[in-house]
Amino acid sequence: MPEGHALHRLARQHTGLLAGRQVSASSPQGRFAAGAARIDGQTVRRARARGKHLFYDFAGMPEILHVHLGLYGGFVSGPPPAPPSGGALRLRLETDEIWIDLRGPTACELLDPAGEKLILARLGPDPLVPRADPARAWQRLRRSRTPIAAALLDQSVIAGIGNVYRAELLFRHRRDPLAPASRLDEETWQAMWADIVALMRAGVRRGRIVTTEPADRDRRSGPASRDDAYYVYRRQGLPCRLDGTEIRVAEVGGRRLYWCPTCQIL
DNA sequence: TCTGCATGAAAAA
């Protein structure tokens, strides 16, 4: 489930649950045993998200916990008592009031501040970070001959967009996904940036991605089914919502891309 | 119960 909105939501949630609290940490699976031992007994300052990365700061130590969920990773949390720690449980954090389990992450490691800086340095602007600078992304896009659909997934261009947001953003702006990124004009890019900021903020509020209706504050839930929540994502073979053309699918940038070949011609 | 696929990205080649 993790595109950028999900990570920002987790950061907010985990800050609320852990900030100012001393945590017990363990790695029943063993793969993060040394790191968990270092964290054990520390007081959490806060959790932060940048793109699809999570960072946890601690009050009494300079190291930072870095988590990247990748495709499979996920958190589960709840009130005590914690369930038996079976399976590949990479990290469990516990306070008197909450347990948080992390399974299957691509990255779960302790970094020094320089290591964190290295990761942040290779991330493009994150639409969910206030005052993030879309011009940094524009400087990359305007010179890139790769398909716009591949460029949008490149985290060093924009941080936080995943396969759902890229397909939906391209549809909403009628862009041919296979056209070179450099074909965009600056005005279009600014409109796309404003749109992805609004879409992802709505995603944080709702806890899910919905691109087919306005980001209305009062309608937290949105459409009942996934099919109604998207214009093109995973709708291959179904009729386009706007003109009825069959939605297509192809591998672009290493992931499956969905688009309407008649609506998206700009 | 089994199989294939999935919202990601680094390492290997």
Added chain:
DNA sequence: TTTTCCTGCAGAG
């Protein structure tokens, strides 16, 4: 460009 990480789910049987 391909492989690997190795979880969870939906759909088939």
